[in-house]
Amino acid sequence: MKVRFNNVSFAYDEESVVLKNFNLTINDGEMVAILGHNGSGKSTIAKIMMGLLEVEKGEIYLNDKVLNMDTIEECRNHMSIIFQNPDNQFVGVTVKDDIAFGLENKQLPREEILNRIQKYLRLVSMEDFIDHAPEELSGGQKQRVAIAGALAMESELMIFDESTSMLDPKGTKEVNEMIKKIKNENNKTIIVITHNLEEASYADRIVVLNSGEVVTDGTPKEVFKKIEVLEASGLKTMESVSIIHNLKNKEYKNKKEIEEALWELTFNE
Amino acid sequence: MNNIALGQYVDGKSIIHKLDPRTKLLSLMLLMIAVFLIPKPLNNSFGRTASFIMLGGFAVIILMIVLFTKISLIKYLNSLKQLAFLFIFTFIIQLLTPQGDNKLLLDLNLNLSIVGILIIIAWIVLFILLRKFIPLKLFVFLGLTCLSIYLLTYDLGFSFGSFKLKLYEDGLYNGSFFFTRIFLVIMLSTVLTLTTKPTDLTSAIEWYLHPLTYLKINVSIFAMIISLALRFIPTLFNETQKILKAQSSRGVDFKEGTLKEQISQIISLLIPMLVISFKRAADLADAMEARGYIPGAPRTKLNIMKFGLSDLFSFIITLIIFATIIIIKVI
Numbered sequence: 339m340k341v342r343f344n345n346v347s348f349a350y351d352e353e354s355v356v357l358k359n360f361n362l363t364i365n366d367g368e369m370v371a372i373l374g375h376n377g378s379g380k381s382t383i384a385k386i387m388m389g390l391l392e393v394e395k396g397e398i399y400l401n402d403k404v405l406n407m408d409t410i411e412e413c414r415n416h417m418s419i420i421f422q423n424p425d426n427q428f429v430g431v432t433v434k435d436d437i438a439f440g441l442e443n444k445q446l447p448r449e450e451i452l453n454r455i456q457k458y459l460r461l462v463s464m465e466d467f468i469d470h471a472p473e474e475l476s477g478g479q480k481q482r483v484a485i486a487g488a489l490a491m492e493s494e495l496m497i498f499d500e501s502t503s504m505l506d507p508k509g510t511k512e513v514n515e516m517i518k519k520i521k522n523e524n525n526k527t528i529i530v531i532t533h534n535l536e537e538a539s540y541a542d543r544i545v546v547l548n549s550g551e552v553v554t555d556g557t558p559k560e561v562f563k564k565i566e567v568l569e570a571s572g573l574k575t576m577e578s579v580s581i582i583h584n585l586k587n588k589e590y591k592n593k594k595e596i597e598e599a600l601w602e603l604t605f606n607e
Numbered sequence: 608m609n610n611i612a613l614g615q616y617v618d619g620k621s622i623i624h625k626l627d628p629r630t631k632l633l634s635l636m637l638l639m640i641a642v643f644l645i646p647k648p649l650n651n652s653f654g655r656t657a658s659f660i661m662l663g664g665f666a667v668i669i670l671m672i673v674l675f676t677k678i679s680l681i682k683y684l685n686s687l688k689q690l691a692f693l694f695i696f697t698f699i700i701q702l703l704t705p706q707g708d709n710k711l712l713l714d715l716n717l718n719l720s721i722v723g724i725l726i727i728i729a730w731i732v733l734f735i736l737l738r739k740f741i742p743l744k745l746f747v748f749l750g751l752t753c754l755s756i757y758l759l760t761y762d763l764g765f766s767f768g769s770f771k772l773k774l775y776e777d778g779l780y781n782g783s784f785f786f787t788r789i790f791l792v793i794m795l796s797t798v799l800t801l802t803t804k805p806t807d808l809t810s811a812i813e814w815y816l817h818p819l820t821y822l823k824i825n826v827s828i829f830a831m832i833i834s835l836a837l838r839f840i841p842t843l844f845n846e847t848q849k850i851l852k853a854q855s856s857r858g859v860d861f862k863e864g865t866l867k868e869q870i871s872q873i874i875s876l877l878i879p880m881l882v883i884s885f886k887r888a889a890d891l892a893d894a895m896e897a898r899g900y901i902p903g904a905p906r907t908k909l910n911i912m913k914f915g916l917s918d919l920f921s922f923i924i925t926l927i928i929f930a931t932i933i934i935i936k937v938i
Contacts, residue, residue, distance in 0.1 A: 388897045411901065419897050426890035429898070431616075431805050431838050438909035443899035445907045452909070469618060473841050487898070 339401055339416060339494035339527045340366045341387070346396035348382060348550075356382045357550040360396070366494075369521050369528040371538035373561075374547035375572035380531045382550075384499040387529075388419050400495070415444065418488035422500040424480035428472045433464065436472075437487045444491070458486040462516060478509025485516050495527045496520065502537065514540070535562070535576045546571050577604065615841070616804050621677040622917060623802045628811035630918040634925040635799050641665070641932040642791050648780045655780055661935070662787050668928065669794050676802050686797045687790070691745055694786055701782030705775055713774040717756065721765035727755045805837035806910055814912065825903045835891070843884065850879050 341364040349355040356379040364370045374380040385391040387398065389410030398405040405413050418440070421427045430436030434455055441451045459465045462482040472480060481501055488496055498517060502510040518540055521528055530541055538544050544561040546554045548571040554564055561568070562579045569575065575583075581603050590596045618624075623631070642665055648655040673683060687694075730751050734741070741747050756772065799808070813830035820826055851861065859872050 385893070388893075390893050390896060411899070414897065414899050421890065421894055421897075423890055425842060426887050427894035429835070429838070429891070429895060431834070435806055435909065439895075439900070440898035442906045442908060443901070443904075445905060448907060448909060448911065451907070455909075471841070472838075473845065491898070 340364065340399075341495065341527065341529075342399040343383075344397045344399065346386070346398060347394050348379075348386060348391065349394060355550065357386075357393075360550060360552070362545060362552060362555075364527060364529065366401075366527055367525045368543060369530065369541045371530045371532060371541035371544045371558075372547060373532060373535065373538045373544055373571075373573060375533055378547040378571070379550040380533075380547050381499055384419060384497050384529070384531055387497065388417065389414065415491075416493050417495045417497065418491045418493045419497040419499055420481065420484045420488050420501040422503045424477050424484060424504065425472065427484055428480055432469050432471055433459070433475070433483050434468050436483055437490050440487055440491050454490040454492075455486075458490045459483075461489065461519075462486045476509060477505045478512040481505060481509060481513050482516060485513070485520075489520070493526075495529070497529045497531065499531045500533070502532070502534070533573065535568070535573060535579070539576070546573070548572070615800065617678050617682060617801045619677055619802065621675055621802070623672065623676045623798065625917065626802075626921060627912050627914050627918045628803050628807040629814055629912055630914065630922055631799055631803055632808065632811045632815070634921055635795050637925050637929045638665075638668075639792050639795050641929050642788055642795070644932045644936050645788070646936060648777075648784050657935075658784060659780075661932070662784065662791070665791055666787065669791055669798075672798055673794065676798060678801050682801060683794060683797050686800075687793055690789075690793055694789060695745070695749070697789060698782040698786045701785055702774055702778040704778055704781075705773070710776040711773055712776045712779055713772070715756070715760055715772040717759040717770055717772050718762045718766050719759070719768045719770065720763045721767065722763040723759050723761070726758060726763070730755065804910075806834060807912070809834040809837070810908070810910060810912060827906070828902050831902070839887070842887075843880070846883055847876065847880060850876055850883075 341362075343360050343362040346357055346360040347355070348357040348360075360379075360383075372380045372383060382391065386393055387405070389405070389407070392407065400413055400416060403409060403413070428436050429439045437455045437458065438451050441454060446454075455468070456465070459468060462485055464479065464482050464486060467475060467479065467483075475483065484501070498513075502513045505513065514537060517528070517530065517537075520526060521540070528541075530537060532538055539558045539562070541558065544554075544556065544558055545552055546561060546567065553571055554561055554567050562575070565575055565579065565583050581600060584603050585596070585599065588599065590599060642662075645661045645665070646654075646658055648658040673680070734748065734751060738744055803811075809830045812833060813826055816824075816826040816829065854872075854875050855861070859875055861869070861872050861876070864872065
């Protein structure tokens with residue numbers, strides 16, 4: 339699914355303008371990471387796309403179909419979103435009921451619902467937890483259930499809105515593995531909204547936001563090279579990228595000097 | 608707080624678990640009404656025997672239902688524990704109230720002596736101080752109360768008055784009757800919550816409310832509200848525990864202090880709970896909307912209800928019991 343933002347502006351109130359003439363095109367089958375610090379407007383983009391917020395100015399096109407309050411119900415059939423808090427999106431009393439929720443809204447027949455529950459729980463390796471209540475699951479497991487629920491909708495576009503920000507390192511790893519698996523095995527358009535550069539590095543393309551404007555856009559390698567832009571946008575670069583950047587500016591005679599410099603950079607000595 | 612049975616479904620494959628939730632809901636409601644319809648013990652031995660036989664009969668039926676559920680009795684007792692105070696309070700009030708022919712069961716002359724009262728105060732203070740370490744607190748407290756009453760029958764010194772404690776025979780019968788009646792009703796409702804998934808219960812309620820749709824009342828929204836409330840009860844209880852621990856670590860003691868202090872301590876729990884609940888509600892609404900939920904719009908259902916032979920059989924038995932009680936009541 340192709341997504342196009344055309345001069346989109348949005349503000350929560352007169353003083354806090356979140357997006358200003360925002361333009362962005364995401365191609366069909368592409369995985370794009372929208373990167374930005376807290377308050378940069380990245381989650382607002384996800385909410386606008388899902389029709390949870392209404393734009394003040396500009397248009398959003400999904401496959402050349404304009405997204406507005408009249409078309410949103412139809413458009414939601416083609417998109418699914420995974421939010422950051424795994425607890426607040428778990429609607430069902432059990433894993434099975436939760437995955438069924440969206441499918442029941444789509445008015446799918448019971449047999450089809452059951453088939454999809456089995457299929458997508460297997461895909462996220464949660465088939466043994468089918469009758470478990472949310473309290474019996476870890477944060478990572480709940481987020482995998484949310485992913486299964488989103489996948490079960492079989493939509494062409496998936497949005498991960500900071501879906502690892504409330505998880506522990508184990509849960510974060512589980513969810514990131516899942517995103518990579520979806521990217522490799524499906525031809526879906528994926529939007530990953532994050533402030534974590536490592537998560538963004540799995541994407542085909544990274545868009546960096548600052549104060550509601552795109553400050554840079556390119557492949558992960560191209561974006562990570564612009565270390566000053568990332569830092570100016572309030573983002574912490576990955577250790578490996580900082581090391582490469584620092585090594586580039588100095589000359590070293592031998593391996594030992596390089597090793598010493600690496601230790602120095604790693605511990606900021 | 609962890610023992611609360613509401614919304615705490617216990618997975619199982621018993622006959623009771625397999626019953627259609629509509630059958631369970633209606634049958635258990637009818638049985639509860641039937642328990643309340645059992646006539647109060649009359650002032651003669653025949654009336655009393657009849658009431659207690661009926662109550663005993665119900666106790667046997669409910670015990671059989673409980674055994675059929677194949678759920679540990681501890682689960683049931685845990686849910687009853689929350690209401691132990693209500694049981695005992697009802698029993699004591701009935702016991703001390705003159706009723707019927709006012710036949711006395713016990714007539715004690717209690718001495719109000721300074722020494723006796725000081726001993727009782729000392730027991731109470733000791734009980735409050737050591738309550739964290741006392742197992743079966745309620746029974747210990749009742750034992751101490753009985754012991755205090757016994758102590759007051761003696762003049763221990765510096766007596767300044769006396770009063771009469773009268774226990775009536777009818778009070779004892781009525782107290783036992785009401786105690787057993789509430790106990791049985793709570794057991795029945797616990798059977799329902801422990802063997803029925805909240806979603807199934809909601810579906811059953813939605814089904815029974817369906818006629819309201821002809822009055823343009825959207826029952827599916829009502830069912831969704833119940834379902835979400837049941838879903839979030841355990842989550843909010845966990846949240847409460849976390850806040851309790853967080854506030855305790857900052858020096859708030861929810862168990863000690865004067866009434867005024869306790870109220871302000873409860874406020875320190877209630878305000879974060881309210882803020883969190885509103886935030887959760889807003890996030891959940893977004894998640895539901897994003898997943899295509901439109902209030903009142905038609906939806907298919909994963910969990911479908913089937914009325915089978917076992918349901919018919921259970922329902923007929925319930926109707927027979929209910930009809931019998933009605934006939935006895937009318938006669």
